Amino acid sequence: MNIYDVSEHAGVSIATVSRVLNGNPNVSEKTREKVLKVMDELGYTPNVFARGLGLDTMQTIGIMCSDSSDPYLAEAIYYLERSLRSHDYDAILCCTGYDLDAKQKYFELLRSKRVDAIILAGSKFVEMRAKDNAYIIDAAAELPIMLVNGYLEGENIYSTVCDDRAAMYQAASQLIESGHKRILYLYSSYSYSGLNKMDGYKDALHSHGLSVSDNMICQCTKDMEASRDLLLSLHRQGLIFDAVLTSDDSLAVGAVKYANAEGISIPDELSIIGYNNSLLARCTDPEITSIDSKVEALCTTTVNTLMGVFSGVNVPSRTTIASDLIKRKTTNF
Amino acid sequence: MNIYDVSEHAGVSIATVSRVLNGNPNVSEKTREKVLKVMDELGYTPNVFARGLGLDTMQTIGIMCSDSSDPYLAEAIYYLERSLRSHDYDAILCCTGYDLDAKQKYFELLRSKRVDAIILAGSKFVEMRAKDNAYIIDAAAELPIMLVNGYLEGENIYSTVCDDRAAMYQAASQLIESGHKRILYLYSSYSYSGLNKMDGYKDALHSHGLSVSDNMICQCTKDMEASRDLLLSLHRQGLIFDAVLTSDDSLAVGAVKYANAEGISIPDELSIIGYNNSLLARCTDPEITSIDSKVEALCTTTVNTLMGVFSGVNVPSRTTIASDLIKRKTTNF
DNA sequence: TTGTACGCGTTATCAC
DNA sequence: GTGATAACGCGTACAA
Numbered sequence: 289m290n291i292y293d294v295s296e297h298a299g300v301s302i303a304t305v306s307r308v309l310n311g312n313p314n315v316s317e318k319t320r321e322k323v324l325k326v327m328d329e330l331g332y333t334p335n336v337f338a339r340g341l342g343l344d345t346m347q348t349i350g351i352m353c354s355d356s357s358d359p360y361l362a363e364a365i366y367y368l369e370r371s372l373r374s375h376d377y378d379a380i381l382c383c384t385g386y387d388l389d390a391k392q393k394y395f396e397l398l399r400s401k402r403v404d405a406i407i408l409a410g411s412k413f414v415e416m417r418a419k420d421n422a423y424i425i426d427a428a429a430e431l432p433i434m435l436v437n438g439y440l441e442g443e444n445i446y447s448t449v450c451d452d453r454a455a456m457y458q459a460a461s462q463l464i465e466s467g468h469k470r471i472l473y474l475y476s477s478y479s480y481s482g483l484n485k486m487d488g489y490k491d492a493l494h495s496h497g498l499s500v501s502d503n504m505i506c507q508c509t510k511d512m513e514a515s516r517d518l519l520l521s522l523h524r525q526g527l528i529f530d531a532v533l534t535s536d537d538s539l540a541v542g543a544v545k546y547a548n549a550e551g552i553s554i555p556d557e558l559s560i561i562g563y564n565n566s567l568l569a570r571c572t573d574p575e576i577t578s579i580d581s582k583v584e585a586l587c588t589t590t591v592n593t594l595m596g597v598f599s600g601v602n603v604p605s606r607t608t609i610a611s612d613l614i615k616r617k618t619t620n621f
Numbered sequence: 622m623n624i625y626d627v628s629e630h631a632g633v634s635i636a637t638v639s640r641v642l643n644g645n646p647n648v649s650e651k652t653r654e655k656v657l658k659v660m661d662e663l664g665y666t667p668n669v670f671a672r673g674l675g676l677d678t679m680q681t682i683g684i685m686c687s688d689s690s691d692p693y694l695a696e697a698i699y700y701l702e703r704s705l706r707s708h709d710y711d712a713i714l715c716c717t718g719y720d721l722d723a724k725q726k727y728f729e730l731l732r733s734k735r736v737d738a739i740i741l742a743g744s745k746f747v748e749m750r751a752k753d754n755a756y757i758i759d760a761a762a763e764l765p766i767m768l769v770n771g772y773l774e775g776e777n778i779y780s781t782v783c784d785d786r787a788a789m790y791q792a793a794s795q796l797i798e799s800g801h802k803r804i805l806y807l808y809s810s811y812s813y814s815g816l817n818k819m820d821g822y823k824d825a826l827h828s829h830g831l832s833v834s835d836n837m838i839c840q841c842t843k844d845m846e847a848s849r850d851l852l853l854s855l856h857r858q859g860l861i862f863d864a865v866l867t868s869d870d871s872l873a874v875g876a877v878k879y880a881n882a883e884g885i886s887i888p889d890e891l892s893i894i895g896y897n898n899s900l901l902a903r904c905t906d907p908e909i910t911s912i913d914s915k916v917e918a919l920c921t922t923t924v925n926t927l928m929g930v931f932s933g934v935n936v937p938s939r940t941t942i943a944s945d946l947i948k949r950k951t952t953n954f
Numbered sequence: 955t956t957g958t959a960c961g962c963g964t965t966a967t968c969a970c
Numbered sequence: 971g972t973g974a975t976a977a978c979g980c981g982t983a984c985a986a
Contacts, residue, residue, distance in 0.1 A: 290979050301957045306981060316955060333733045337673035338979035341962050346670065346679075348713075355699065359900065362695035366688065369714050378734065380681075381702050381714045400666050401711065512903060541904050548906040567692065570845060571874050571904035573881040623963055634973045639965060647971060671963030674978050 289332055298326040309334055348378040349594070350398035352391070353409040356383050359537075359566040360583065364409045364436060367587035375595055377404070386412060392423050405432040405594055411481035414438045432597045436590050437581070438480050439606065446597065448590045448607045450581040452481050455611035456488025457495075459561050459579055460533055462613070464496045466621045468531040468559060472522075474543070475535035476510040485535050485563070503527065508539055512568075515542020516549065523550065530558060537562035537569045537578055544572040544618065560618035574617030582609050622665055631659040642667060681711040682927070683731035685724070686742040689716050692870075692899040693916065697742045697769060700920035708928055710737070719745060725756050738765040738927055744814035747771045765930045767923050770914070771813045772939065779930065781923045781940045783914040785814050788944035789821025790828075792894050792912055793866055795946070797829045799954045801864040801892060805855075807876070808868035809843040818868050818896070836860065841872055845901075848875020849882070856883065863891060870895035870902045870911055877905040877951065893951035907950030915942050 291309075295302040300319060307315045308323040315323075326332075340346040349372055353361045369379045382398055384391045391413065398406055406427070413435065415421050421440055424433055428444040435447040463471055473489045475482055490500050504527075508518045519532070519542065532543040540562030547554050554560060554574055562569050565580035589607055596603035615621065624642075628635040633652060640648045641656040648656075659665075673679040682705055686694045702712045715731055717724045724746065731739055739760070746768065748754050754773055757766055761777040768780040796804055806822045808815055823833050837860075841851045852865070852875065865876040873895030877887065885891050887907055895902050898913035922940055929936035948954065 291981095292979080302980080303957060303982075304955085307956090310981080314955060319955080335674070335979050336734055337670060337677070337679065338962090339981075340670040341668070341674050341964085341979080342981050344670070344962080351714075356689075356702065357692075357696045357699035359690075359692065359695070362692070362698075363690045365695075365698075365714070366690035366716055369689065369716050373715070378713050380711050381684075381698070382706070383699055383702050401669055538900075545906060567871075568900065568904055571901055573878060573906060625963080635964085636966085636973055636975095637971085640972090643965080649971060652971080668963050671978090672965075674963080674980090675965045677978080 289330060290335065291332075294323065294326050294330060294332050297330060298323045344402070345404050346378070346402070347376060348380055348401075348403050350380050350382060350401065350403040350406045351409055352382045352384055352394060352398065352406060352413065354384055354386050354412045356381065358410075359568060360564045360581075361410050363566070363583045364587055367584045368407060368409065368436070368591060371588045371591035375591065388415065388420060395423060395427065399427060399431070403431070404598070405434060407434040407436060407590060407594075408438060409436045411438045411479035412477070414440050414480045416478065432594060434590050434594050436586055441605075444597075446590075446593050446603065446605055446607075448586050448593065448609065449481070450586060450611050451608050452484040452581070452611070453488040453491070455563075455579045455581070455613070456485045456533070457492045458488075459613055460489045460492030461496065462621055463531045463533065463559055463561070463619070464492065464498065466559075466619070469498070470504065470529045471531040471533055472519075472527075472529040473505045473533050474508050474515060474518075474539045475505070476508055476539065477535075482535055489533060504529065508542075510536055510538055512538045512542040512545060515539040516545040517542075519543055519546035520549065532558065532560045534561065535563050537564050537566045537576065540576045540578065540618070541568050541572055544574070544576060548573075554618050555620045559620065561613075562618075565612075565614050569614070569616065577616045577619040578614050580612040580614050582611055585609050622663060623668065624665075627656065627659050627663060627665050630663065631656045677735070678737050679711070679735070680709060681713055681734075681736050683713050683715060683734065683736040683739045684742055685715045685717055685727060685731065685739060685746065687717055687719050687745040689714065691743075692901060693897045693914075694743050696899070696916045697920055700917045701740060701742065701769070701924060704921045704924035708924065721748065721753060728756060728760065732760060732764070736764070737931070738767060740767045740769060740923060740927075741771060742769045744771045744812035745810070747773050747813045749811065765927060767927050769919055769923050774938075777930075779923075779926050779936065779938055779940075781919050781926065781942065782814070783919060783944050784941050785817040785914070785944070786821040786824070788896075788912045788914070788946070789818045789866070790825045791821075792946055793822045793825030794829065795954055796864045796866065796892055796894070796952070797825065797831065799892075799952070802831070803837065803862045804864040804866055805852075805860075805862035806838045806866050807841050807848060807851075807872045808838070809841055809872065810868075815868055822866060837862065841875075843869055843871055845871045845875040845878060848872040849878040850875075852876055852879035853882065865891065865893045867894065868896050870897050870899045870909065873909045873911065873951070874901050874905055877907070877909060881906075887951050888953045892953065894946075895951075898945075898947050902947070902949065910949045910952040911947050913945040913947050915944055918942050 425442040439447040534540045562578035565578040569576040569578040758775040772780040867873045895909045895911035898911040902909040902911040
């Protein structure tokens with residue numbers, strides 16, 4: 289079943305069928321109706337492979353993410369897919385894990401599939417060493433690269449980020465201004481976003497005349513049990529803290545578990561702030577005050593920017609979206 | 622950069638280049654090396670669109686799911702993608718929502734993209750009325766349809782399901798045997814899986830000589846706040862229950878919140894069992910005993926079955942995977 | 955307004 | 971072991 293069958297049954301040429309198919313106005317109403325009728329009768333569907341070959345596009349975008357089962361990334365992928373589809377683009381998903389070699393391998397794989405663009409979802413795709421990002425910058429010569437919550441400078445590379453630094457600055461400041469003096473900072477990675485968050489925390493302490501001490505900044509696997517255990521052990525080692533600020537909700541959940549386990553009252557004795565405002569923040573008792581990093585806005589903006597790139601509009605290479613602090617029961621403000 | 626360029630530079634015909642590309646043994650070692658060298662020098666990558674047109678496949682599978690941000694489905698999609706990719710297949714994601722018309726529309730869309738198979742992830746794709754599933758059964762004449770945790774009978778349709786009925790039967794039985802007499806059943810939908818779960822609950826009561834009463838079976842939006850509020854209102858209306866069995870972890874989280882809010886002691890006064898053993902079950906205090914529906918096994922089995930279908934092996938049209946009860950702190954066994 | 959003919963880059967079927 | 975050539979199905983100049 290192809291365009292020739294349709295043309296034959298309708299008694300017109302394939303060019304006319306193609307015109308009808310693509311809404312070309314240079315077809316008489318009568319012919320159009322005849323062709324549409326035949327298409328319907330034959331149950332004709334254009335062959336996307338042939339179309340792709342001719343136009344050199346299948347209207348498909350590659351989405352890379354380290355782990356789509358992570359609540360934050362799962363949401364991002366959901367919004368990206370929905371948004372892309374509303375623009376008639378398909379999304380090929382590719383979960384890469386965290387290994388640089390694997391990321392590069394999958395990146396090349398997607399390129400070989402001739403996707404129209406690659407979206408790197410999450411902050412795990414920008415490496416510390418510049419040379420490790422060269423493969424992205426090089427590829428951008430051939431197709432647009434979109435970063436969701438990551439920043440990389442380069443021609444044809446577009447970043448949409450949440451203002452993590454400001455978000456953390458604000459959160460830490462509110463903690464300080466509500467009387468907290470010893471804020472423990474818990475983070476899980478040194479990504480672009482991770483570093484910004486930490487800077488926000490440090491800046492807030494500085495601005496308020498507090499000193500930043502290394503033992504109040506702790507790295508922890510992004511896992512609630514790991515976070516709980518780390519806090520338990522720090523507490524037993526005698527570390528004093530009256531607030532925990534975390535780079536991810538899962539770490540904050542661990543903090544709530546720690547407090548509940550030790551009979552520490554929240555927020556009277558300990559305040560806790562999470563990040564991402566995911567489902568997790570609403571699971572615990574008390575529910576967690578969390579920074580909303582605006583995933584949906586981040587994703588739709590990314591897709592809108594990409595559509596701008598496709599249509600040749602001049603779009604910003606970097607868009608920053610402000611976050612919100614969602615106040616719940618783990619803080620006293 | 623195409624096969625002609627390579628053939629020209631290597632001084633061979635395109636047929637030979639194609640043979641080298643596809644590992645055809647009828648090429649002399651010398652020629653092969655020469656061609657490979659040229660390919661490397663020119664940075665040649667075969668055009669997947671052209672290949673797709675010729676072979677009528679792009680090695681792509683469509684994955685449909687109602688909402689990929691749901692923790693359970695997000696995990697499923699992760700495992701499906703990973704497993705498909707390990708077999709050199711791409712995954713096109715399509716989030717459909719819950720509306721039947723939309724599901725049908727996207728189903729046809731994926732078919733028009735000529736994917737090699739469609740995976741329906743989650744139990745939301747089998748409708749109560751048989752005629753509403755006709756579109757799936759019809760499509761199966763042309764491509765394999767795989768259901769993950771849903772069952773539909775039909776030629777070229779393959780289902781991989783968790784034994785929800787047995788899982789619920791076991792969970793309810795354990796509650797009864799540990800002294801519970803009034804088990805409230807909370808569910809969110811009438812899907813294939815949803816009905817099986819409910820049957821398991823009812824069967825367990827019957828087997829243990831307890832009567833099933835309608836007011837102990839409550840439907841609730843799949844949302845923890847909705848669940849908490851429903852239980853609060855039931856409680857205040859005077860309904861007595863000593864256990865809550867739920868069709869989803871989010872409902873169980875709501876039950877924990879309800880108990881914590883009312884000062885009801887878990888598990889002494891109230892036992893709670895969730896479903897899916899998702900992240901959510903580990904967020905609360907106390908952590909929730911939950912039925913592990915074995916998503917990973919479900920997904921890898923689905924993909925393995927699909928590969929069997931592709932290779933013409935005789936595969937079962939239905940595979941059932943046993944679940945596990947993961948005991949935590951909301952039950953006293 | 956409509957039709958012809960070619961290009962897109964493969965794979966596969968022949969001949970040699 | 972290798973090469974010429976025909977599909978594959980569409981879009982689109984260009985011609986009519």
